Amino acid sequence: MEHRFQNYSLETSNRGLVRALQFERLQNVMDAAWTTNRFYREQWTAAGVHSSRIRSIEDFTARIPVVRKQNFMADQEDHPPFGWRHDHAMSKDEQMVICTTSGTSGQGVEVHASTESESRMAAEVYAYGFRWAGLVPGDSIFVNYPVTLLGGGRIELRGAEGYGLTVYPIGNYDAARKLELLERFQPDGIMSTTSYLGHLAAVSQTLPPSSKLKTMMGGGESGGYAWLKRLTEQWDVPLFNHYGATQTRVDHMFPCERNIGTRKNPGMLHNIDPYFLMEVVDRNSGDQVSDGDEGEIVVTSLFYTDVPLIRCAMGDRAVYHDPSYCPCRRPFCGVEIGSIARIDDMKKVKGINIWPEAIDDVLFGFDNIDEYQITLDSDETEADLATIRIMPYDEPAVQNDAAFISKVATALQKRIGISFVVELGLPGSLPRSEWKARRWIDNRVHQQE
Amino acid sequence: MEHRFQNYSLETSNRGLVRALQFERLQNVMDAAWTTNRFYREQWTAAGVHSSRIRSIEDFTARIPVVRKQNFMADQEDHPPFGWRHDHAMSKDEQMVICTTSGTSGQGVEVHASTESESRMAAEVYAYGFRWAGLVPGDSIFVNYPVTLLGGGRIELRGAEGYGLTVYPIGNYDAARKLELLERFQPDGIMSTTSYLGHLAAVSQTLPPSSKLKTMMGGGESGGYAWLKRLTEQWDVPLFNHYGATQTRVDHMFPCERNIGTRKNPGMLHNIDPYFLMEVVDRNSGDQVSDGDEGEIVVTSLFYTDVPLIRCAMGDRAVYHDPSYCPCRRPFCGVEIGSIARIDDMKKVKGINIWPEAIDDVLFGFDNIDEYQITLDSDETEADLATIRIMPYDEPAVQNDAAFISKVATALQKRIGISFVVELGLPGSLPRSEWKARRWIDNRVHQQE
Structure with a gap:
């Protein structure tokens, strides 16, 4: 396979050099944040850390707290419209995006x-x-x-x-x-x-x-x-x-x-390590997960010094991979293709966590499925009822093609672990999502709170 | 008045230097067009001109033919999608806008x-x-x-x-x-x-x-x-x-x-002469008009060499001014503020040329007029009938405020030279144009052809 290199020396470098470069850039970013950015300084002070005491990337990931959407929102509400995290950049009176x-x-x-x-x-x-x-x-x-x-x-x-x-x-x-x-x-x-x-x-x-x-x-x-x-x-x-x-x-x-x-060895999204430090952490322990394990993506920019972004927990989970996972041999870590999902998008149905991407994977594995829609209802006992309406590309021979329905239901049961009611519609019976897929309709009682 | 200079030396230079700079740049542009641009070369060849024979700006304006929308369209139709005029630039395989x-x-x-x-x-x-x-x-x-x-x-x-x-x-x-x-x-x-x-x-x-x-x-x-x-x-x-x-x-x-x-000495739109050669020409003779006279705007870019724009007749008329017109003393020529109009937008009513801008000028001179709409009809003799419906900011004291209506009608008659039926509406009775003003409704018989 032809290699397409954007930066030959970095992409053919080794992991040790990349990590050293990352830590060097990280120190710059931390210094800038500590000196000029009240938003980060307050978070770190509250956590009892001083950026100058950080001696390694491991030190950094262990001691610097993550920031989340809620922190950004609170910052903005207290100091509109940009929040303290933008004060330094705004004070430069320079062009911004x-x-x-x-x-x-x-x-x-x-x-x-x-x-x-x-x-x-x-x-x-x-x-x-x-x-x-x-x-x-x-x-x-x-x-x-x-x-x-x-x-x-x-x-x-x-x-x-x-x-x-x-x-x-x-x-x-x-x-x-x-x-x-x-x-x-x-x-x-x-x-x-x-x-x-x-x-x-x-x-x-x-x-x-x-x-x-x-x-x-x-x-x-x-x-x-x-x-x-x-x-x-x-x-x-x-x-x-x-x-x-x-x-x-x-x-x-x-x-x-x-x-x-x-399918056996899915591709990998390579993080551009010289520019971003990407961690995948266990949501409970906060520790970096191992190759092949799943956790939340946490990102630190290694070049934003005017408006730093440090240990931002993205609310996305993914399967982590070491650089060695990919035959391309680039020394950049990453996540597995098809493994990313919003943590918020997770559906709990019949007590089981379901990632919409897993459903995609099963259904779009069938050549004849064009689109689908899932409706979650509560039955008379308030138990979950999951119905999948399937829109095929071609009009089915029999409107309720029982064999096909049963094949889909079995595949879903096997992969997801719960049973679905499967219904087969006609081509054109479901809206095709123009932007981000919106395939889940949740009418369950416990969703009405 | 404080001067805001973007390029002090150019803006405080003199007309002779600016013209010399223009001709120097013009020669580059013409050379590039002759050598690489079949669209222009064919136009010039048809007109019997070779760009290398052009010895002055006056020579240029007298001998190089204008190009218009129709020429661009024909070029594109013959050589889609970009036309010959883009061939050279496209062949460079460079980024374009x-x-x-x-x-x-x-x-x-x-x-x-x-x-x-x-x-x-x-x-x-x-x-x-x-x-x-x-x-x-x-x-x-x-x-x-x-x-x-x-x-x-x-x-x-x-x-x-x-x-x-x-x-x-x-x-x-x-x-x-x-x-x-x-x-x-x-x-x-x-x-x-x-x-x-x-x-x-x-x-x-x-x-x-x-x-x-x-x-x-x-x-x-x-x-x-x-x-x-x-x-x-x-x-x-x-x-x-x-x-x-x-x-x-x-x-x-x-x-x-x-x-x-x-009002007595309207401002001027200064052409950025070092970058564009701007002419205002008499539509019949093709000659540059004098200070204070009206003609069609013709533009030549002095820096586009990949995709030249040479003597493009804009379909806009305006009142030309020499640099000396404006007290700011910049050595750039220009056109008078409020004098520009699409040649296509001209309305001929009762045999008189009316520029919509002239109507704007009369009506918006009245403090209380918010918006207006003109309907052109043909009366039973097929003569033109022009009705102006006026929307005031405040509800008029009497619905048909006769004195106000008569004042507006007189002002229009005086400036435009024809009589209008003036009707006064209530605030909110007319749509406010969100984008380009669309104030003319032409229902006349001779418009139905």
């Missing part, structure tokens, strides 16, 4: 800003993702996010422009117009929320609408292996799904050339 | 692209506009244009970022959200289509919603003196209205510190 989050509490609540120089450095991180996905400067890309105050959209636009791509901002157009523009301008790539790429393929007549299309870059949502595999195969154009957030102000985990890998 | 026009023939038809380096140079032109309007790098601005494939939006975003402003892209939000964001983030400036700034003021409760707001930058449409004056006064924040087009890929005429000036 100011983004808000979409978040569960409604659009535009949480603010995360970068100085212009931080934002330019962030574009260097994105460059790895574009390069690994097969794009080179001068290539063209459709950026299918509206450009608003949200991080998603602005970040992609700046990342793609920073890498040297010709960017077509098409986020404001409808699907028919996008397909028409794809045919007219024949881009090399397209960036979008992941499920929208499936939507676009489903509504398009030509496959793919741009004959030059060599890569798709998905983001904003994760998905199980089978779903990602299907999206990768739909136009015979690979889909590279990346990871990042408004808090990190850039996507910072990307698949290498192996992309999703194989 | 690709925009389409909104135009009369529907969105997205005409394509105008720049290489990244041309686009960066264009941002230098915009810097004059920001500086003259009172903004300095590090200031923040709300950019109220959606970012799409249209020139308007992308150009402003890149211009503002290139100048060093903190940009809030708010074009996708509704007016209520924009006002809320203005209050929350307190920007120093806002950019928008001109009439939207009036709309925003009309629907806002606080004046202005950002207490830090020191400038508004209008664009995308022109307006009469009275209208611009009113917009300038509504929040006690000056409105600087600029000029440019997707074809020029940057706004390139801006008001200096005098802005709209006075």
